[in-house]
Amino acid sequence: MSLSTDKDYDLSLKIEQGFGPDGLGILSVTDVPGYSSLRRNLLHLAPKLANLPKEVKDDLEDPNSRYPSYCGSNVWPRSTLPELELAFKALGKLIFDVGLMVAYHCDQYGDNSMSSWCGWHTDNGSLTGLTCAIFTRDGEEIPCPDSAAGLYIRTRNDQIVKVVYGVDNIAYQIGETAEILSGGILRATPHCVQAPKGKESSGVERSTFALFMQPDWDEKLSFPEEVHIHKELIPSNASLTYGEYSEMVLGKYYDKK
Numbered sequence: 001m002s003l004s005t006d007k008d009y010d011l012s013l014k015i016e017q018g019f020g021p022d023g024l025g026i027l028s029v030t031d032v033p034g035y036s037s038l039r040r041n042l043l044h045l046a047p048k049l050a051n052l053p054k055e056v057k058d059d060l061e062d063p064n065s066r067y068p069s070y071c072g073s074n075v076w077p078r079s080t081l082p083e084l085e086l087a088f089k090a091l092g093k094l095i096f097d098v099g100l101m102v103a104y105h106c107d108q109y110g111d112n113s114m115s116s117w118c119g120w121h122t123d124n125g126s127l128t129g130l131t132c133a134i135f136t137r138d139g140e141e142i143p144c145p146d147s148a149a150g151l152y153i154r155t156r157n158d159q160i161v162k163v164v165y166g167v168d169n170i171a172y173q174i175g176e177t178a179e180i181l182s183g184g185i186l187r188a189t190p191h192c193v194q195a196p197k198g199k200e201s202s203g204v205e206r207s208t209f210a211l212f213m214q215p216d217w218d219e220k221l222s223f224p225e226e227v228h229i230h231k232e233l234i235p236s237n238a239s240l241t242y243g244e245y246s247e248m249v250l251g252k253y254y255d256k257k
């Protein structure tokens with residue numbers, strides 16, 4: 001695979017083992033211009049830093065940041081090893097730039113392309129009734145040009161499955177409230193909608209109808225001990241009404257971004 005970029009790199013990605021389900025989860029990138037010398041420059045400064053007198057090194061420590069804190073200010077040995085800052089930043093920037101290119105290639109395996117029309121989510125109510133969608137172009141119904149497009153769900157054992165049902169069927173999907181009310185026996189169905197891809201797909205529209213069924217606004221929900229959804233929002237042994245629960249979830253999506 002080769003990584004293309006707006007920069008002047010022509011990189012070949014040497015995949016030792018893929019990132020995929022059977023891979024080791026690591027890959028190596030070769031032939032990055034400038035990398036060898038930046039690597040050597042920085043790594044040879046490490047023993048020099050380690051061999052500085054203890055009082056100098058103590059000054060470089062920041063216990064308040066718990067040493068690796070992400071948001072603390074950097075501390076550089078500017079008077080004793082001035083070249084370290086530049087070497088550190090130069091190598092870091094290069095690894096970051098290449099990492100962005102790797103991330104771009106990873107995106108095709110992630111949610112980004114799969115959930116292109118509607119991102120992964122679970123519905124908030126109890127059950128969602130869904131019609132089978134129609135596809136149109138300029139108002140005329142057409143067969144969907146890409147058989148991979150449409151609704152996908154994630155099963156309990158983490159399989160991604162395309163949902164197929166007939167035009168005369170109504171599909172019902174489990175929502176979060178059914179999970180709560182059933183004490184976790186039913187599980188809210190994670191789902192997303194993938195847009196059609198390819199040349200044939202330009203101008204294609206998809207229409208469907210989703211009917212969300214939900215408890216009364218004031219109905220009390222008692223949450224099971226173990227909640228799988230929105231864990232961070234729900235205090236333990238919570239007793240909230242459906243309305244309070246819905247407001248909390250909507251707040252998470254819309255207010256706290």
Ligand SMILES: O=C(O)CCC(=O)C(=O)O
Pocket residue numbers: 118123130133151191192193208210
């Ligand atoms: O478009 C679909 O088939 C599903 C829509 C959906 O997930 C939703 O509206 O919550």
Ligand SMILES: [Fe+2]
Pocket residue numbers: 121122123128191
């Ligand atoms: Fe949905």
